[in-house]
Amino acid sequence: xxxxxxxxxxxxxxxxxxxxxxxxxxxxxxxxxxxxxxxxxxxxxxxxxxxxxxxxxxxxxxxxxxxxxxxxxxxxxxxxxxxxxxxxxxxxxxxxxxxxxxxxxxxxxxx
Numbered sequence: 001x002x003x004x005x006x007x008x009x010x011x012x013x014x015x016x017x018x019x020x021x022x023x024x025x026x027x028x029x030x031x032x033x034x035x036x037x038x039x040x041x042x043x044x045x046x047x048x049x050x051x052x053x054x055x056x057x058x059x060x061x062x063x064x065x066x067x068x069x070x071x072x073x074x075x076x077x078x079x080x081x082x083x084x085x086x087x088x089x090x091x092x093x094x095x096x097x098x099x100x101x102x103x104x105x106x107x108x109x110x111x
Contacts, residue, residue: 003044007052007098007105017105019098024111025078026088030062032072033092037061045111053103059096063089 002021009015030044039058041047047055066073066089073085099107 001111004110005095006108007102008108009102009105016108017098017102019095020091022087022091023078023083025080026076026083026085028076029066029073029085029088030092032076033062033066034058036065045109047107048109050107051103052099052105052107055107056096056099056103059092059099063092063096066092 001024003024004021005019007017007019027044031042034041034044034046037058038061041058047058066085070085073088077084
């Protein structure tokens with residue numbers, strides 16, 4: 001299973017940006033990072049149906065924590081090899097970049 005994330009233009013649902021997808025096997029890493037951000041979101045899916053401009057600051061804090069404290073995350077890498085700390089972090093960075101690029105778009109996820 002994986003998370004697929006899109007940013008949807010609220011004025012025209014046909015206008016959307018595909019952020020990409022990444023395995024849900026790294027969900028414990030994302031949950032830990034989100035908890036460190038001070039946000040009420042504890043799961044990546046909690047950010048679903050939120051405006052990108054509201055998600056951006058949350059992701060920024062989560063990314064910062066992951067980058068500064070990799071030792072808190074590396075032991076969470078899935079035993080089956082599907083997903084990694086580096087991949088989880090890069091996916092959040094890409095997600096954050098697109099939220100900054102399209103702040104008025106709505107985050108939509110499938111998982």
